[in-house]
Amino acid sequence: MRRRILHVAVVAVSVALVLFGIPLALAARATVLSEERGELERTALLASRQVGPDFLAGDPVELPRVEDDKKVAVYDSSLTHRSPATSGPPTADSVTRAAARGVEADGVVGADLVVAVPVTVAEKVIAVVRVAAPTSQTLTATLLAWAALVLCAGLALAVAVLVARRQARFLSTPLEALAVTAERVASGDLQTRTEPLGTPELVRLAQTQNDMLDRLCELITRERRLTAEISHQLRTPLTGLALGLQNALSRDGSSAAADPHASLADALGQVRDLELTIDHVIQLARPQGRALGADPVRSVAEVCAQIQRRWHGPLSEAGRALFVTAQTDLALPLPQFVVTEVLKILMDNATRHGAGRVTVVFRDLGSFVAIDVADEGSVQASGEELFRRGQSGSDGLGIGLALGRSIAEAYGGRLALARQQPTRFTLMVPLSPTPSEPDPTPVSDDPGQSESAADSREPESRS
Missing domain, CATH: 3.30.565.10 (Histidine kinase-like ATPase, C-terminal domain)
Incomplete structure (x- = not known):
């Protein structure tokens, strides 16, 4: 029974972890992507501050220093690359062209996650700042988040197993004690009792079994006492009855043999007295018969x-x-x-x-x-x-x-x-x-x- 309870608990916890783990894994991936986009957007906005009105006159742009895994590039309104060649592709990609229309844009281009921010002067786009980072960073962060989820799920499953084992022991121990008691009763030991333990239902079951055994012992004791009392009360009268019948059957000239009818009549009276004795003793042995009537x-x-x-x-x-x-x-x-x-x-x-x-x-x-x-x-x-x-x-x-x-x-x-x-x-x-x-x-x-x-x-x- 313990193994069955443990199996049920493990299956239930596993199903719950799967049902909750998949949405959490997807949410973790979305969170990582959102944080990465936010980081690239902040970098692009910081770089756009370096693009002033003199940019159209050919004034060079001093881009802020960023992490090595990020690349910042600036494009003019004609989508011409105006930053170092290593900072971005020489030709504007789709994300950069979308930002040139005056709105922020982001997307995945090749192996990079790209965010482009337009720079406007007098409601006119004069430049586009493009920031890119490898998608491998996002994948690594996502895998780390999923690993954390798997670790938490494993820890939760281990705790569930420990709790299930303890609960299985808590539930099975009283039932095993009840089974042992039943086996002893079946072997003839009616004095054994089960200590009420466990849940209220198991306590009630143990108490009910003990009450049943008490009533059974009381019934057996009453029946044994009835048998002993009847035997005690009939022992002497039966002996006298047997002697009287033997005298009635004898042919040795005694008075009893001379009048067998009188001996048989006396024996019949003794039999009737014995019937009355048995009836009263049985009535006296019953629980409701302890007070006899007329x-x-x-x-x-x-x-x-x-x-x-x-x-x-x-x-x-x-x-x-x-x-x-x-x-x-x-x-x-x-x-x-x-x-x-x-x-x-x-x-x-x-x-x-x-x-x-x-x-x-x-x-x-x-x-x-x-x-x-x-x-x-x-x-x-x-x-x-x-x-x-x-x-x-x-x-x-x-x-x-x-x-x-x-x-x-x-x-x-x-x-x-x-x-x-x-x-x-x-x-x-x-x-x-x-x-x-x-x-x-x-x-x-x-x-x-x-x-x-x-x-x-x-x-x-x-x-």
């Missing part, structure tokens, strides 16, 4: 029963107890998706990373219900670090708690770490399916507050 509800009693049904077996196999306590009206409606999915994340973390008994407490906060999930383990990270994507869990992907907070906030709720040791997480969910901005009730960091509240009543269910 959601089917479940009562506190149904949520408690679901927790018992889902997590009693895994915790019992690990030798750990599960306590589910409701300190609120069991008929209160809770948004199904946010409660189910966030509790699934909290219970999975308590099972995988916690220790000792697991306690789930439902507390009434007026327009909100607080759900405490506690175990006897501990976490080392602070609350903000724990909810940062990639930080939660020592052997997981660090997605669960971050996704749980996103789900809770999308429904106008809140998920926080209430205590590090023993570990307690608190989920606050609104009772209304389309809540307004909540007035968050501070989650107490007092280790004994939740336990004292839990101990104030007997658990609704214990295992």
